[in-house]
Amino acid sequence: MSHTAVDIERIVREVLAELGAAPAGAARADAAETPPLAAHAHDAPPDALVLTDRVVTLAQLDGQAPGVRRLVVPEGAVVTPAVRDDLRRRGVALEYGAAAKRASEAACNVTVWNVSKQYDPAPLMAMLRQEGVPADLEASDCLIAATDALAAAIGRGGTVGLVLTRQPAMALCLANRRAGVRAVLGLGAPQAAADLAAVGGNVLAVDWAARTLFQVKQMASELYHGAPRACPHELKQRLA
DSSP states (O other), X not given: XXXXXXXXXXXXXXXXXXXXXXXXXXXXXXHTSSOXXXXXXXXXXXXXXXXXXXXXXXXXXXXXXXXXXXXXXXXXXEEOHHHHHHHHHHTOEEEEOHHHHHHHHHTOEEEEXXXXXXXXXXXXXHHHHHHTOOEEEEEOSOXXXXXXXXXXXXXXXXXXXXXXXXXXXHHHHHHHTSTTOOEEEOSOHHHHHHHHHHHTOOEEXXXXXXXXXXXXXXXXXXXXXXXXXXXXXXXXXXXX
16 A cells, blocks of 8 residues: 555545535445445445445554455445555455445434433434434433443444533443443534544533534434444553
8 A cells, every 4th residue: 555545544534524424425435336225224245345434544454354355334434545445455355335324323223311300302213203203202310320221222232322411431441441332522412423433433412401402413413313323443452
């Protein structure tokens, strides 16, 4: 792999992390390479690696099985030049398929933990249901109990968490002490998307009083639509 490809890989990751969104033009150009994949993620054959991230970098390919012959990414995903070079070197085909991402999302659920007697989560839950986001509501007066229960649910798989509290810093500290939990602070949808992608996040801690109902809904939607997120390879030793 050339130094130029490595440099571009690094720059793309940094820029996209700042923007929190993929450039649509590049995605459309890439999508012409192969027809959309018809198979769902859970129906993918053993020679296929299915990713759900909107930005695909070399970190997501590290440690993957040598028998992989097809890399399947969602329609509109950005694949860095370094990844393309690596795929060509190993003879791995690149395919785009919306079905893979939809199947992954369908298997994921958002658990909303309301840790505040002053907050009414009913309007938020109604907005999420209207948008098609599967969400369950839990309530607790104790952040320790809430984050412990959320960590246990995440450990069983198929769940990401939204913690609504007036003490988001405490929620972050408590959640991130639990194995497998990668919690980030919810400051707004674009920032949340970038932060979740950067660490493979599966929990958002939000101060509901500092955000509008629409902002909280947007962040919950970002949490859901990008899930499940893999922990970046370079951070696995510390965060996985």
